[in-house]
Amino acid sequence: MRKKSFIEGFAAVPHIVWLFLFVVLPLVFVVYFAFTGADGSFSFSNIANLSRYGHIFVLSICFALIATVLCLLIGYPLAYFMSRLKPKTQKMLVVLLMLPMWISLLIRTYSLMAILDNGGLLNSLLESLGITRVHIVGTPGAVILGMVYDFLPYMVLPIYTSLSKLDIRYYEAANDLGASNAKTLFKVAIPLSLPGVISGITMVFVPSISTFYISQKLGGGLFDLIGDTIEREFQNKSTYNIGAAISLVMMILILISVAIMNRFSEGDDSEGGIIV
Amino acid sequence: MKKIISLALLMLIVCALVLTSCGSAEEEEDYGDAITLYVYNWGEYISDGYDDSIDVNAAFEEYCRDVLHKNVRVNYSTYSSNEDLYAKVSSGVVPTYDVIIPSDYMAARMIAEDMLEPINPTKNIENYENIDETFRGMYYDPDEMYTVPYTCGTIGVIYNSSIVDEEDIGSWDLLWNDKYTGNIIQFNNPRDAFGVAQFLLGFNVNSENEDEWRAALEKLIEQKPILQCYAMDEVFNKMKGSSAAIAPYYAGDYFTMYEDNEDLSFYHPEEGTNIFVDVMCVPKNAGHKDLAMEYINFMLSEEIAIANAEYICYASPNKLVRENEEYIEYMTEEVHEDAMEILYGVFDDEDYIDKMQYYYALPDKTLALMNDLWEDLKLQSNISTAIYVICIVIVAALVALFVCRFVIKKRRKSYFEKYKSE
Amino acid sequence: MKVLSRIYIPLIFILLYLPIIIVILFSFNDAGSMSHFEGFSLTWYAELFEDETALAALGNSLYLAVVSSVIATAIGTFAAYGIYKMRTRWLSGAIRSVTNIPMMNPDIVTGVSMMLLFVAAVSIPFLPITFGRLTMVIAHTTFSLPYVILSVLPRFQQMDKFQTEAALDLGCTPAKAFFKVELPTVLPGIVSGLMLGFTLSLDDFVISHFVSSPDFQTLPLYIYNQTAHQVKYSMYALCALMVFVILILLFAVNFAGTLGKNKKAKHA
Numbered sequence: 001m002r003k004k005s006f007i008e009g010f011a012a013v014p015h016i017v018w019l020f021l022f023v024v025l026p027l028v029f030v031v032y033f034a035f036t037g038a039d040g041s042f043s044f045s046n047i048a049n050l051s052r053y054g055h056i057f058v059l060s061i062c063f064a065l066i067a068t069v070l071c072l073l074i075g076y077p078l079a080y081f082m083s084r085l086k087p088k089t090q091k092m093l094v095v096l097l098m099l100p101m102w103i104s105l106l107i108r109t110y111s112l113m114a115i116l117d118n119g120g121l122l123n124s125l126l127e128s129l130g131i132t133r134v135h136i137v138g139t140p141g142a143v144i145l146g147m148v149y150d151f152l153p154y155m156v157l158p159i160y161t162s163l164s165k166l167d168i169r170y171y172e173a174a175n176d177l178g179a180s181n182a183k184t185l186f187k188v189a190i191p192l193s194l195p196g197v198i199s200g201i202t203m204v205f206v207p208s209i210s211t212f213y214i215s216q217k218l219g220g221g222l223f224d225l226i227g228d229t230i231e232r233e234f235q236n237k238s239t240y241n242i243g244a245a246i247s248l249v250m251m252i253l254i255l256i257s258v259a260i261m262n263r264f265s266e267g268d269d270s271e272g273g274i275i276v
Numbered sequence: 277m278k279k280i281i282s283l284a285l286l287m288l289i290v291c292a293l294v295l296t297s298c299g300s301a302e303e304e305e306d307y308g309d310a311i312t313l314y315v316y317n318w319g320e321y322i323s324d325g326y327d328d329s330i331d332v333n334a335a336f337e338e339y340c341r342d343v344l345h346k347n348v349r350v351n352y353s354t355y356s357s358n359e360d361l362y363a364k365v366s367s368g369v370v371p372t373y374d375v376i377i378p379s380d381y382m383a384a385r386m387i388a389e390d391m392l393e394p395i396n397p398t399k400n401i402e403n404y405e406n407i408d409e410t411f412r413g414m415y416y417d418p419d420e421m422y423t424v425p426y427t428c429g430t431i432g433v434i435y436n437s438s439i440v441d442e443e444d445i446g447s448w449d450l451l452w453n454d455k456y457t458g459n460i461i462q463f464n465n466p467r468d469a470f471g472v473a474q475f476l477l478g479f480n481v482n483s484e485n486e487d488e489w490r491a492a493l494e495k496l497i498e499q500k501p502i503l504q505c506y507a508m509d510e511v512f513n514k515m516k517g518s519s520a521a522i523a524p525y526y527a528g529d530y531f532t533m534y535e536d537n538e539d540l541s542f543y544h545p546e547e548g549t550n551i552f553v554d555v556m557c558v559p560k561n562a563g564h565k566d567l568a569m570e571y572i573n574f575m576l577s578e579e580i581a582i583a584n585a586e587y588i589c590y591a592s593p594n595k596l597v598r599e600n601e602e603y604i605e606y607m608t609e610e611v612h613e614d615a616m617e618i619l620y621g622v623f624d625d626e627d628y629i630d631k632m633q634y635y636y637a638l639p640d641k642t643l644a645l646m647n648d649l650w651e652d653l654k655l656q657s658n659i660s661t662a663i664y665v666i667c668i669v670i671v672a673a674l675v676a677l678f679v680c681r682f683v684i685k686k687r688r689k690s691y692f693e694k695y696k697s698e
Numbered sequence: 699m700k701v702l703s704r705i706y707i708p709l710i711f712i713l714l715y716l717p718i719i720i721v722i723l724f725s726f727n728d729a730g731s732m733s734h735f736e737g738f739s740l741t742w743y744a745e746l747f748e749d750e751t752a753l754a755a756l757g758n759s760l761y762l763a764v765v766s767s768v769i770a771t772a773i774g775t776f777a778a779y780g781i782y783k784m785r786t787r788w789l790s791g792a793i794r795s796v797t798n799i800p801m802m803n804p805d806i807v808t809g810v811s812m813m814l815l816f817v818a819a820v821s822i823p824f825l826p827i828t829f830g831r832l833t834m835v836i837a838h839t840t841f842s843l844p845y846v847i848l849s850v851l852p853r854f855q856q857m858d859k860f861q862t863e864a865a866l867d868l869g870c871t872p873a874k875a876f877f878k879v880e881l882p883t884v885l886p887g888i889v890s891g892l893m894l895g896f897t898l899s900l901d902d903f904v905i906s907h908f909v910s911s912p913d914f915q916t917l918p919l920y921i922y923n924q925t926a927h928q929v930k931y932s933m934y935a936l937c938a939l940m941v942f943v944i945l946i947l948l949f950a951v952n953f954a955g956t957l958g959k960n961k962k963a964k965h966a
Contacts, residue, residue, distance in 0.1 A: 012780025012793065014773050015843070019796050022840045026811030027799075033814055052655065059657055062667040069670055078710050081703040093707070095952050100714055102944045104901040106921050107937045111717040114732045118459070118504070119517030121720060124733040135458045137519075138504045140659055152714065210804030213903070217925065220505025221464060224654050227806055232654065234810055234908065236363055236647075244814065251807050258802065289764055314913075319927045353912035356926065369820070369911060370828045512928035517733060532928075 030251075033244035046245035053229060053246060057253070060226040063140070063215075064208035067147035068155075071204045072197070074148070075155035079196075080189060082156075083163035090164065094157075101153045106213065108150055113137055113217045116145075138220035146214040151207060155200040162196025163189060198261050206254055226250055310347045313567050316361065316373040318554070319354040319509050320532065321427075323580075323587035330583040336574050344570065356508045357465040358382035365391060365559050372561045374568040380553045381467075383423050384416035385637035393558040394421045395569055403576030410623065411553060411593040415634065423555035424572050427528065427590035430622055430632065431468070431550045434511075434530050438539045439521040448476040448545045450522055452495075457502040459521035461514060464506035466650035467635060468550070469496060472524055475547045475633075482636045486645060493649045501658045515540060527618055528590030531611050542618060548631030551622070553593065586611075591619040718941060725938040730931040746932040746939075755920035758831075759900055762916060766838035767895030773839070774846030775888050779876070781847070782854040794847075801844040809908035812837050816909065829911040837909045838902065842895030849891035853884040893951055897944070 037043035082093050100108060115121045116136040123133045136142045170192065174184045190197075212227030221228070226246065233243030315333070325331030333350040340348040351371075355361045358379050365373060365386070378386065386392050397404040398420055407425055417423045433450060439459065444450055451460055451472065463469040473492035474481045483489070504520050512529070514520040516536040530542040556575065558568045574580060578596045582603050585592040589611060597603055598620065607615040622628055638646065725743075729736035746752055777793075784790040800808050812833070819827045827833065857880065865875040881888075903918035910919060917940065924933045 011776040015777030018773055022836060023796060023799050026815040029814040029818060030811045062663050065667050065670055077706060081707050095948055099945060099948055102897050103941055104918050106903050106918050110925050111721040115717055115720055117519045119519035120732055140663055206804050210806045222503060223657050230806055247807050247810050351913055509927035
């Protein structure tokens with residue numbers, strides 16, 4: 001083997017330095033602040049105080065769970081149908097699907113709120129039709145609706161990518177062997193697309209559990225989730241510490257969930273995936 | 277082909293960048309480098325040229341060019357609570373602000389913590405003589421060294437008369453009336469929210485009695501389930517679009533909302549309410565103190581003070597404004613027929629004056645208590661158990677799914693074992 | 699099944715696009731309200747172009763997006779190359795894991811952690827760091843990096859090694875081989891990484907919220923400020939414009955690729 005040239009050896013160095021300064025170091029600071037009291041001394045008080053926020057964690061997880069399941073139920077069929085279309089149509093639909101992803105979350109969430117608000121478009125239409133107003137904004141349902149609306153494309157895209165890579169002969173084989181369309185879906189498509197499903201779940205669950213804009217606008221600030229709490233703690237210097245502690249716990253929680261989900265994805269690969 | 281398009285896009289972006297920076301470079305004249313004056317004020321609190329009004333900041337820049345022969349750019353940013361202002365100024369984040377406009381109690385706190393520059397307006401600011409005696413030597417600045425009054429106001433209840441029945445109004449308890457569930461807004465800052473509860477319960481808003489604060493918290497917790505949201509400036513859009521029916525807010529802001537929605541009415545609750553004065557000050561760490569004082573002086577001049585008073589619709593502590601006939605005519609005809617009464621009437625009603633309370637700066641212990649209780653309020657979630665039930669169902673379904681697959685896999689394995697052995 | 703497919707797909711897409719379309723439609727609303735439509739007018743767009751704060755935010759957003767995506771692409775491309783050539787397995791694996799952290803972490807944690815870093819940095823007297831332009835560039839570059847490497851590294855890995863070796867045999871120095879052979883092969887990945895970083899930077903709100911200062915507003919921060927106060931109706935015009943621009947960008951990037959392929963097929 002020849003010796004490494006200069007460029008090969010040092011190409012990654014700027015990146016490593018950048019990573020250390022701006023990825024690793026900030027996280028170190030989070031840990032530092034989490035374990036420090038207001039006066040700068042080492043203390044466990046922040047961690048001890050976390051019990052006060054226990055139910056907020058549970059609430060956030062619940063909201064995120066429901067939103068993820070809804071995204072999955074709505075998104076999987078969409079991805080499946082899309083993957084069975086002609087390639088040209090597929091490509092156009094993919095671009096149409098990506099557009100909302102590239103539009104800022106703020107715009108999408110605020111537009112949804114403006115329409116669903118008590119004095120917004122939906123209610124004006126209902127009133128002109130003689131139906132009473134619906135009170136949506138300020139309810140937990142609105143927050144979940146917001147999460148599903150904002151994150152649906154993130155669920156559909158990985159599943160679609162996974163499904164579109166499937167050899168179409170799998171479906172044909174299943175049909176030849178006598179499986180109905182529904183059975184093909186459940187016994188062939190779903191197991192083979194599991195990696196995409198896991199990816200989609202991760203991409204919806206993580207932002208759902210940490211959002212604050214959606215719960216602020218669509219929930220009216222009445223259901224503070226973890227994201228709202230962290231954002232509030234970081235508005236005042238005196239509460240940075242507890243904010244850091246909450247962030248740390250949330251980060252660990254997410255890491256564990258993602259690790260568990262990846263475990264399932266790997267487990268299936270090794271077995272081939274089709275249930276006989 | 278892809279390369280060409282990407283290159284073209286890049287060039288388009290570069291052009292756009294150049295164009296945006298071009299526009300702003302025009303105004304540099306020969307008065308030297310532009311000095312940037314950083315003004316930090318409440319939102320919607322200055323005549324900004326919207327809707328044919330005078331753009332006060334632009335007028336000041338012109339004044340600096342023509343009269344002071346200086347090239348000045350006003351960098352104007354806003355905050356929505358005194359606590360936000362305090363956090364920003366005390367953190368010393370650069371660039372530091374030159375003019376800030378805190379409320380009376382926050383100014384008192386900043387003076388106590390030596391954060392304000394003693395500008396001595398009686399000596400250094402010409403137009404200070406225009407300020408009405410009622411607003412001089414107030415509790416927060418008895419020696420008149422640090423502050424110059426900007427506006428004066430009261431909090432009251434704004435309600436939509438087409439949704440709210442007349443018999444329900446008059447007191448603070450309208451905000452707790454569950455007939456209007458989902459239509460009520462509450463202040464999104466601790467001082468004002470607790471204040472509302474304290475007035476309702478007949479407490480002193482500056483009390484240091486922990487039990488009283490806890491009682492106020494109980495009231496607020498009682499209120500949370502019937503609210504539509506916690507809001508500050510979002511109130512404007514909500515009331516204008518009739519999305520909400522009841523909101524506690526400032527008298528001056530009521531007029532702004534009334535402009536867009538004539539169904540809205542206003543009253544001062546019978547238990548009493550908060551009265552406040554917003555004052556202009558110069559932080560100790562300001563970069564341009566002399567220019568800051570020029571700005572304050574400019575704001576007190578007759579034309580500008582009237583423009584601001586007409587735009588913001590708050591009561592002005594400036595004598596020249598209250599006595600100006602055109603202003604009175606404008607307020608009565610263009611804004612609201614009872615405008616002068618709503619804004620200035622309280623100062624003439626001796627009984628009600630006693631019921632109004634200023635927010636004083638709270639001692640640290642009470643401040644910490646208030647913030648702690650506010651945190652408790654925010655952490656209250658009145659989620660119906662439905663959400664939790666749905667989640668338990670989901671988790672149970674997932675567990676069942678995995679158990680099934682595990683069982684199926686085990687069975688498959690045993691089948692294969694059977695085949696092997698045969 | 700086909701019938702279901704024919705109904706379901708359009709239905710979901712329409713629901714997905716409905717709020718966006720409504721906002722675009724109502725940005726032309728003469729009445730300036732989201733509850734009833736009164737007539738077609740461009741007043742809000744005119745107002746937008748006179749709004750200095752909005753234009754400043756636009757300029758800042760563009761500047762930030764270009765600068766941060768260029769820096770991220772530069773660092774990231776060389777990093778991908780370095781990782782690809784790395785012989786110590788554990789090191790390349792470790793770097794890739796750490797690189798993915800900003801991508802896996804929720805935005806709020808990345809934002810908060812960077813804010814704490816900068817708060818500490820600001821307190822060091824001789825360091826010229828202030829919240830604002832500099833911190834924003836650093837933050838945006840940081841979260842774009844993993845996406846750049848994710849776009850470029852696979853291209854390196856799928857590259858034909860024999861071309862490089864041929865170049866070396868023919869007398870190129872390793873550096874020349876890199877610039878003449880390897881870099882052009884990876885160029886599509888670099889371009890897509892650049893575009894990705896650009897868009898992420900334009901759209902980012904959460905991280906910017908924690909890391910910026912009042913005098914350096916980007917478009918999402920401007921919109922956030924508007925929605926927290928009395929919304930100027932011209933904000934909806936701004937949103938509509940942003941949608942149009944992104945639509946054009948998206949179609950250009952995606953369909954330029956197909957046009958290129960058709961041309962090549964013709965020549966082949």
